[in-house]
Amino acid sequence: MVLAPDADALEMLARRAIAAMPPLFREHLNGIAIQIEEFASEAVLAELGIEDPWDLTGLYEGRALTEQSIWDSGGLPPVIRLxxxxxxxxxxxxxxALDALIAHVIVHEVGHHFGFSDEDMHAIEKDMTGS
Incomplete structure (x- = not known):
């Protein structure tokens, strides 16, 4: 009998995906928390206009670096939820492959942290995977 990967296994794959990113990106990701949840909450789904909880695999919560200021304080750290x-x-x-899927979602969510476009995120993912 094979068991589905648990939350710890997914978090490990997410951290590996971040570790595989170019150094310029990694140095700006130190404060980002990774949280694994079974499904998005009903409130999150409603806020995003998503009806089916199976349609959301990841979410970035926080202000993009392009919107942050040195004068910001007291806010919660950014979170990537898988x-x-x-x-x-x-x-x-x-x-x-599960590691490739997790890497894809992480790149997309990290892209939101940096304020990148979908095209930018595709280029980063291509650099990471070579495809």
Whole structure:
């Protein structure tokens, strides 16, 4: 019997994905928390206009670096939330390696932290994976 990867395994893969990023990005990610949850909350889904909780695999919560100021203080650190069950479902449905899938989601969410466009995030992912 094979068990689905637990939250700790997904967090390990997420941290590996961050460690594989170019140094310029990694140095700005030290304060970002990674949290693994089974699904997004109903409030989060409603805020994003998503009806099906299986449709959301990750979420960045925080202000983009482009919107931060040295005068900011007392705010919560940025968080990347990964939603375990939707990620595992996508993994099974697509056949994509779980580490590659997690890396893809992490790159996308980190892109929000940096204020990048989808094209920028695709280029970063391509540099990381070579494809």
């Amino acid at each position: 939603y375990r069950r939707p990620l595992l479902e996508e993994w099974v449905d697509t056949g994509v």
